[in-house]
Amino acid sequence: MRTALYVPADRPDMLAKALGRGADGVIVDLEDAVAPEAREHARGVCAAWLQGIAPAADRPDGPEIWVRVNPGARGRADARAVACPALTGLVVAKTERVGDLVAVAAELAEAPWISLCPLLESAAALLSAPLIARGPRVARLQLGEADLCADTGISPGPDGRELLWPRSQLVLASAAAGLTAPLAPVATDFRDLDALRRSTEALRRLGFGGRSCIHPAQIPVVNDVFTPGPDEVERARALLRRSEDGAGATSDGSGHMIDEAVLRGARRTIAAAARRG
Numbered sequence: 375m376r377t378a379l380y381v382p383a384d385r386p387d388m389l390a391k392a393l394g395r396g397a398d399g400v401i402v403d404l405e406d407a408v409a410p411e412a413r414e415h416a417r418g419v420c421a422a423w424l425q426g427i428a429p430a431a432d433r434p435d436g437p438e439i440w441v442r443v444n445p446g447a448r449g450r451a452d453a454r455a456v457a458c459p460a461l462t463g464l465v466v467a468k469t470e471r472v473g474d475l476v477a478v479a480a481e482l483a484e485a486p487w488i489s490l491c492p493l494l495e496s497a498a499a500l501l502s503a504p505l506i507a508r509g510p511r512v513a514r515l516q517l518g519e520a521d522l523c524a525d526t527g528i529s530p531g532p533d534g535r536e537l538l539w540p541r542s543q544l545v546l547a548s549a550a551a552g553l554t555a556p557l558a559p560v561a562t563d564f565r566d567l568d569a570l571r572r573s574t575e576a577l578r579r580l581g582f583g584g585r586s587c588i589h590p591a592q593i594p595v596v597n598d599v600f601t602p603g604p605d606e607v608e609r610a611r612a613l614l615r616r617s618e619d620g621a622g623a624t625s626d627g628s629g630h631m632i633d634e635a636v637l638r639g640a641r642r643t644i645a646a647a648a649r650r651g
Contacts, residue, residue, distance in 0.1 A: 429459035555583025
Protein backbone atom coordinates (compact mmCIF):
# COMPACT_ATOMS: atom_id res chain seq x y z
CA MET A 375 0.00 0.00 0.00
CA ARG A 376 1.23 3.44 -0.93
CA THR A 377 -1.83 4.96 0.70
CA ALA A 378 -4.17 3.82 3.46
CA LEU A 379 -7.25 5.98 4.05
CA TYR A 380 -8.63 6.08 7.58
CA VAL A 381 -12.45 5.99 7.71
CA PRO A 382 -14.53 6.17 10.92
CA ALA A 383 -16.37 2.90 11.46
CA ASP A 384 -19.56 4.63 12.59
CA ARG A 385 -20.03 6.59 9.36
CA PRO A 386 -21.90 4.40 6.83
CA ASP A 387 -21.92 7.31 4.36
CA MET A 388 -18.12 7.40 4.35
CA LEU A 389 -17.79 3.62 4.26
CA ALA A 390 -20.00 3.49 1.17
CA LYS A 391 -17.51 5.66 -0.73
CA ALA A 392 -14.26 4.47 0.84
CA LEU A 393 -13.22 1.81 -1.68
CA GLY A 394 -13.58 4.20 -4.60
CA ARG A 395 -11.40 7.02 -3.28
CA GLY A 396 -8.22 5.87 -5.05
CA ALA A 397 -6.30 4.65 -2.01
CA ASP A 398 -4.48 1.32 -2.13
CA GLY A 399 -6.02 0.46 1.21
CA VAL A 400 -8.73 1.51 3.61
CA ILE A 401 -8.40 1.39 7.40
CA VAL A 402 -11.82 1.32 9.06
CA ASP A 403 -11.26 2.88 12.46
CA LEU A 404 -12.89 1.45 15.57
CA GLU A 405 -10.59 3.38 17.89
CA ASP A 406 -9.74 7.10 18.05
CA ALA A 407 -12.07 8.22 15.26
CA VAL A 408 -15.06 6.90 17.21
CA ALA A 409 -16.31 8.23 20.55
CA PRO A 410 -15.78 5.65 23.34
CA GLU A 411 -19.51 5.31 24.01
CA ALA A 412 -20.18 4.63 20.31
CA ARG A 413 -17.55 1.94 19.72
CA GLU A 414 -19.73 -1.11 20.22
CA HIS A 415 -22.27 0.32 17.78
CA ALA A 416 -19.45 1.13 15.34
CA ARG A 417 -18.23 -2.47 15.58
CA GLY A 418 -21.62 -3.70 14.38
CA VAL A 419 -21.72 -1.15 11.54
CA CYS A 420 -18.25 -2.20 10.41
CA ALA A 421 -19.03 -5.93 10.55
CA ALA A 422 -22.22 -5.46 8.53
CA TRP A 423 -20.37 -3.39 5.92
CA LEU A 424 -17.66 -6.02 5.56
CA GLN A 425 -20.23 -8.76 5.02
CA GLY A 426 -21.40 -6.96 1.89
CA ILE A 427 -17.94 -6.96 0.27
CA ALA A 428 -16.46 -9.73 -1.86
CA PRO A 429 -13.63 -11.79 -0.32
CA ALA A 430 -10.16 -10.27 -0.59
CA ALA A 431 -9.04 -13.22 -2.74
CA ASP A 432 -11.66 -12.28 -5.32
CA ARG A 433 -10.53 -8.63 -5.43
CA PRO A 434 -6.82 -8.90 -6.36
CA ASP A 435 -6.77 -5.39 -7.83
CA GLY A 436 -9.08 -3.79 -5.31
CA PRO A 437 -8.09 -1.83 -2.21
CA GLU A 438 -6.94 -3.76 0.80
CA ILE A 439 -9.32 -3.52 3.75
CA TRP A 440 -7.96 -3.19 7.26
CA VAL A 441 -9.72 -2.48 10.54
CA ARG A 442 -8.05 -0.61 13.39
CA VAL A 443 -9.08 -2.41 16.57
CA ASN A 444 -8.93 -1.11 20.12
CA PRO A 445 -6.29 -2.21 22.62
CA GLY A 446 -7.00 -4.85 25.24
CA ALA A 447 -10.20 -6.85 25.70
CA ARG A 448 -12.24 -4.52 23.50
CA GLY A 449 -9.79 -5.09 20.67
CA ARG A 450 -10.10 -8.84 20.99
CA ALA A 451 -13.87 -8.49 20.75
CA ASP A 452 -13.38 -6.23 17.72
CA ALA A 453 -11.26 -8.91 16.06
CA ARG A 454 -13.87 -11.61 16.62
CA ALA A 455 -16.63 -9.41 15.22
CA VAL A 456 -14.95 -8.21 12.03
CA ALA A 457 -12.97 -11.30 10.96
CA CYS A 458 -14.34 -12.27 7.56
CA PRO A 459 -13.12 -13.12 4.03
CA ALA A 460 -13.25 -9.48 2.88
CA LEU A 461 -10.70 -8.41 5.48
CA THR A 462 -7.00 -8.10 4.69
CA GLY A 463 -5.82 -7.41 8.21
CA LEU A 464 -6.12 -5.67 11.54
CA VAL A 465 -4.25 -2.58 12.67
CA VAL A 466 -3.65 -3.21 16.37
CA ALA A 467 -3.83 0.13 18.16
CA LYS A 468 -1.36 0.94 20.96
CA THR A 469 0.68 -2.23 20.56
CA GLU A 470 3.42 -2.20 23.18
CA ARG A 471 4.57 -5.82 23.37
CA VAL A 472 4.42 -9.06 21.44
CA GLY A 473 1.83 -10.36 23.90
CA ASP A 474 -0.65 -7.80 22.59
CA LEU A 475 -0.39 -9.41 19.16
CA VAL A 476 -0.54 -12.95 20.52
CA ALA A 477 -3.85 -12.11 22.20
CA VAL A 478 -5.37 -10.73 18.98
CA ALA A 479 -4.00 -13.56 16.84
CA ALA A 480 -5.66 -16.05 19.18
CA GLU A 481 -9.04 -14.68 18.09
CA LEU A 482 -8.22 -15.36 14.43
CA ALA A 483 -7.59 -19.11 14.51
CA GLU A 484 -10.26 -19.68 11.85
CA ALA A 485 -9.09 -16.80 9.66
CA PRO A 486 -5.49 -17.60 8.67
CA TRP A 487 -5.50 -15.02 5.84
CA ILE A 488 -5.80 -12.05 8.19
CA SER A 489 -2.53 -10.19 8.83
CA LEU A 490 -1.63 -7.81 11.65
CA CYS A 491 -0.18 -4.31 11.48
CA PRO A 492 0.95 -3.17 14.94
CA LEU A 493 0.51 0.56 15.53
CA LEU A 494 3.39 1.76 17.70
CA GLU A 495 2.38 4.82 19.70
CA SER A 496 4.55 4.99 22.84
CA ALA A 497 8.13 4.95 24.07
CA ALA A 498 7.69 1.37 25.27
CA ALA A 499 6.44 0.31 21.84
CA LEU A 500 9.35 1.94 19.99
CA LEU A 501 11.91 0.32 22.27
CA SER A 502 10.25 -3.06 21.64
CA ALA A 503 9.91 -2.52 17.88
CA PRO A 504 12.46 -5.22 16.84
CA LEU A 505 10.52 -7.83 18.86
CA ILE A 506 7.08 -6.60 17.80
CA ALA A 507 8.15 -6.77 14.14
CA ARG A 508 8.67 -10.51 14.55
CA GLY A 509 5.35 -11.10 16.26
CA PRO A 510 2.62 -13.44 14.97
CA ARG A 511 1.01 -12.54 11.63
CA VAL A 512 2.84 -9.19 11.42
CA ALA A 513 2.99 -7.94 7.83
CA ARG A 514 3.90 -4.31 8.39
CA LEU A 515 4.47 -1.72 11.11
CA GLN A 516 2.84 1.68 11.46
CA LEU A 517 3.84 4.68 13.58
CA GLY A 518 1.35 6.75 15.59
CA GLU A 519 3.12 10.02 16.21
CA ALA A 520 0.41 12.01 18.01
CA ASP A 521 0.25 9.53 20.90
CA LEU A 522 4.01 9.09 20.85
CA CYS A 523 4.53 12.82 21.27
CA ALA A 524 2.02 12.92 24.11
CA ASP A 525 3.79 10.01 25.79
CA THR A 526 7.32 11.38 25.46
CA GLY A 527 6.94 15.16 25.42
CA ILE A 528 8.42 15.42 21.93
CA SER A 529 7.34 18.66 20.28
CA PRO A 530 8.04 18.43 16.53
CA GLY A 531 9.24 21.49 14.64
CA PRO A 532 8.36 22.32 11.01
CA ASP A 533 10.72 19.74 9.50
CA GLY A 534 9.94 16.99 12.03
CA ARG A 535 13.60 16.35 12.85
CA GLU A 536 12.69 15.65 16.47
CA LEU A 537 11.00 12.47 15.27
CA LEU A 538 13.94 11.20 13.24
CA TRP A 539 14.91 8.49 15.73
CA PRO A 540 11.42 6.95 16.16
CA ARG A 541 10.90 6.98 12.40
CA SER A 542 14.28 5.40 11.73
CA GLN A 543 13.70 2.80 14.44
CA LEU A 544 10.53 1.67 12.68
CA VAL A 545 12.25 1.46 9.29
CA LEU A 546 15.19 -0.51 10.67
CA ALA A 547 13.04 -2.89 12.72
CA SER A 548 10.92 -3.60 9.64
CA ALA A 549 13.91 -4.27 7.40
CA ALA A 550 15.59 -6.49 9.99
CA ALA A 551 12.43 -8.61 10.29
CA GLY A 552 11.97 -8.86 6.52
CA LEU A 553 8.71 -6.91 6.55
CA THR A 554 7.30 -4.56 3.95
CA ALA A 555 8.53 -1.00 4.54
CA PRO A 556 6.38 0.65 7.23
CA LEU A 557 3.47 3.03 6.79
CA ALA A 558 4.31 6.62 7.62
CA PRO A 559 2.07 8.53 10.04
CA VAL A 560 -0.74 10.82 8.99
CA ALA A 561 -0.44 14.53 8.25
CA THR A 562 -3.24 16.23 10.16
CA ASP A 563 -3.38 19.33 7.94
CA PHE A 564 -5.19 18.01 4.88
CA ARG A 565 -5.45 21.42 3.21
CA ASP A 566 -1.74 22.16 2.75
CA LEU A 567 -0.95 19.69 0.00
CA ASP A 568 2.44 21.28 -0.78
CA ALA A 569 3.58 20.65 2.79
CA LEU A 570 2.15 17.14 2.53
CA ARG A 571 4.26 16.48 -0.56
CA ARG A 572 7.44 17.77 1.07
CA SER A 573 6.99 15.74 4.23
CA THR A 574 5.99 12.61 2.31
CA GLU A 575 9.06 12.89 0.08
CA ALA A 576 11.22 13.13 3.20
CA LEU A 577 9.54 10.05 4.69
CA ARG A 578 10.07 8.11 1.48
CA ARG A 579 13.77 9.02 1.52
CA LEU A 580 13.91 7.77 5.10
CA GLY A 581 12.66 4.34 4.03
CA PHE A 582 8.90 4.34 4.50
CA GLY A 583 6.89 2.51 1.87
CA GLY A 584 3.58 4.35 2.09
CA ARG A 585 1.58 6.75 4.22
CA SER A 586 -1.71 6.83 6.06
CA CYS A 587 -4.21 9.50 5.03
CA ILE A 588 -7.09 11.10 6.91
CA HIS A 589 -8.74 12.84 3.93
CA PRO A 590 -9.31 11.80 0.29
CA ALA A 591 -7.56 14.98 -0.91
CA GLN A 592 -4.27 13.59 0.40
CA ILE A 593 -4.43 10.37 -1.61
CA PRO A 594 -3.25 11.59 -5.07
CA VAL A 595 -0.24 13.38 -3.57
CA VAL A 596 0.90 10.42 -1.48
CA ASN A 597 0.29 7.95 -4.30
CA ASP A 598 2.40 10.11 -6.60
CA VAL A 599 5.31 10.38 -4.17
CA PHE A 600 5.42 6.62 -3.61
CA THR A 601 5.19 5.77 -7.33
CA PRO A 602 8.54 5.83 -9.17
CA GLY A 603 8.42 8.29 -12.07
CA PRO A 604 9.55 7.54 -15.66
CA ASP A 605 12.93 9.26 -15.18
CA GLU A 606 13.59 7.34 -11.99
CA VAL A 607 12.70 4.05 -13.65
CA GLU A 608 14.89 4.77 -16.67
CA ARG A 609 17.87 5.60 -14.42
CA ALA A 610 17.36 2.30 -12.63
CA ARG A 611 17.22 0.41 -15.92
CA ALA A 612 20.33 2.18 -17.17
CA LEU A 613 22.20 1.15 -14.03
CA LEU A 614 21.24 -2.47 -14.56
CA ARG A 615 22.26 -2.36 -18.20
CA ARG A 616 25.69 -0.94 -17.31
CA SER A 617 26.21 -3.47 -14.57
CA GLU A 618 26.58 -6.30 -17.09
CA ASP A 619 24.08 -8.42 -15.19
CA GLY A 620 25.43 -7.33 -11.84
CA ALA A 621 28.91 -8.80 -12.17
CA GLY A 622 31.25 -6.83 -9.92
CA ALA A 623 31.57 -3.06 -9.48
CA THR A 624 31.55 -0.68 -12.41
CA SER A 625 30.84 3.01 -13.12
CA ASP A 626 27.68 4.75 -14.25
CA GLY A 627 29.62 6.92 -16.70
CA SER A 628 29.61 10.03 -14.51
CA GLY A 629 32.10 8.94 -11.89
CA HIS A 630 29.71 7.13 -9.55
CA MET A 631 30.45 3.53 -8.64
CA ILE A 632 27.84 0.86 -9.25
CA ASP A 633 27.99 -2.13 -6.94
CA GLU A 634 25.50 -4.73 -5.76
CA ALA A 635 24.03 -2.43 -3.12
CA VAL A 636 23.23 0.18 -5.79
CA LEU A 637 21.76 -2.49 -8.03
CA ARG A 638 19.48 -3.72 -5.26
CA GLY A 639 18.01 -0.23 -5.05
CA ALA A 640 17.55 -0.13 -8.82
CA ARG A 641 15.75 -3.48 -8.79
CA ARG A 642 13.49 -2.26 -5.99
CA THR A 643 12.58 0.83 -8.02
CA ILE A 644 11.72 -1.23 -11.10
CA ALA A 645 9.68 -3.70 -9.04
CA ALA A 646 7.71 -0.86 -7.44
CA ALA A 647 7.03 0.66 -10.86
CA ALA A 648 5.93 -2.72 -12.23
CA ARG A 649 3.39 -3.13 -9.43
CA ARG A 650 1.84 0.17 -10.52
CA GLY A 651 1.88 -0.59 -14.24
